[in-house]
Amino acid sequence: GNSVTQMEGPVTLSEEAFLTINCTYTATGYPSLFWYVQYPGEGLQLLLKATKADDKGSNKGFEATYRKETTSFHLEKGSVQVSDSAVYFCALLAGGTSYGKLTFGQGTILTVHP
Amino acid sequence: DTEVTQTPKHLVMGMTNKKSLKCEQHMGHRAMYWYKQKAKKPPELMFVYSYEKLSINESVPSRFSPECPNSSLLNLHLHALQPEDSALYLCASSQDHEGYTFGSGTRLTVV
Numbered sequence: 001g002n003s004v005t006q007m008e009g010p011v012t013l014s015e016e017a018f019l020t021i022n023c024t025y026t027a028t029g030y031p032s033l034f035w036y037v038q039y040p041g042e043g044l045q046l047l048l049k050a051t052k053a054d055d056k057g058s059n060k061g062f063e064a065t066y067r068k069e070t071t072s073f074h075l076e077k078g079s080v081q082v083s084d085s086a087v088y089f090c091a092l093l094a095g096g097t098s099y100g101k102l103t104f105g106q107g108t109i110l111t112v113h114p
Numbered sequence: 115d116t117e118v119t120q121t122p123k124h125l126v127m128g129m130t131n132k133k134s135l136k137c138e139q140h141m142g143h144r145a146m147y148w149y150k151q152k153a154k155k156p157p158e159l160m161f162v163y164s165y166e167k168l169s170i171n172e173s174v175p176s177r178f179s180p181e182c183p184n185s186s187l188l189n190l191h192l193h194a195l196q197p198e199d200s201a202l203y204l205c206a207s208s209q210d211h212e213g214y215t216f217g218s219g220t221r222l223t224v225v
Contacts, residue, residue, distance in 0.1 A: 034213050043120075043204055044157065044216040089156055093213075099145035099164045101172075102214060104156035 002027045006090050006105030013080055013112050021075040021108045023064075023090035031092040033057075033066050033073040034102070038087045047075075047088070080112045116141060120205050120217035128225055129195060135220045137188040137205030145169075146188040147214065148180060149204040157204055163188060195224045 007022040025031065032051045036044040048057030053068035062077045073090060090105040118139045127133050137146065145164045149157035162170035163182040177199075179191040188205055200223045206214040 032213070036216075043118075043202075043218040044206075044214075046213045046215065049213050087154075099162055099169065099208060101159050101162070101170065102157075107154070107156050109154075 002031065002092060002094055002103045004090050004092055004103050004105035006088075006108050008106070008108070010109035010111060013110070015082055015112055015114050016079045017112075019075070019077040019080045019084075019110070021088055021090075021110070023073045023075065023105060025071050025073065025090075025092050025103075027071075027092055027094060027103075029094060031094050033064070034091045034093070035062070035064055035073070035075050036089040036091060036104075038089065038107075040086070044089065080110075082112045082114055085110055085112045116215065118205055118207055118215050118217035120203075120220050122220055123218065124221050124223075126223045126225060127192065127195065129197075131195075132191070132193045134192065135190040135203055135205075135222075137190075137217055138186055139207040139215070140186055141207060141209070141215065142185075143207035143209045143215070144185065145208045146182065147206040147208070148188070148190050149206065149216075151202040151204055151219070161190075192222075195222075197224050200224045 003026045034049045035047040037047045048059045050057045050066035056065045064075045087107045089107045091102045148160040151157040160174045161180045166182045181189040202219045204219045205217040208214045
């Protein structure tokens with residue numbers, strides 16, 4: 001079956017530090033990959049996505065590259081802000097379907113201090 | 115309109131009550147979903163509707179009853195819930211592989 005493994009948190013950084021959250025996946029076929037962010041008390045927001053190998057998704061200074069050879073989709077940001085404090089979920093959607101079950105990682109809690 | 119709207123935002127209900135959660139989207143998405151999220155955990159899929167038909171039921175107890183009246187609306191009817199059903203209930207919609215759009219959720223407390 002499909003699965004997503006995220007680095008365990010929580011992650012605590014100082015403002016302007018470099019962020020990496022590791023994500024690896026197991027899937028048959030060619031899944032689409034996503035990063036979602038959940039701010040306290042809110043629903044999930046799509047942060048970025050990649051639908052095929054070597055695609056780079058980017059948004060709000062965050063980036064992730066779909067690496068099929070290492071089955072990874074690591075999230076990076078060069079300089080984090082206090083406002084980036086949230087829970088980050090890596091997820092995949094199996095290929096070949098127009099709808100289906102998003103498979104989530106366990107989530108990584110990020111706290112950024114001033 | 116690029117949003118999924120959920121109402122109510124908060125709901126407290128007794129174990130003998132009947133209540134409904136509502137979800138609406140006007141993006142033309144043909145797939146809609148209900149997820150349940152417990153604190154500090156990822157969302158868990160409950161139901162998927164595709165073109166207004168129930169496509170996936172993840173073995174959810176019958177005290178949860180979904181309904182899709184039309185392509186823009188999704189309801190979740192609740193009856194005789196248990197305290198362990200307290201959670202954040204998220205609605206989402208999608209089209210193809212563009213990723214899901216989630217609503218802000220209904221925080222449900224069963225007393």
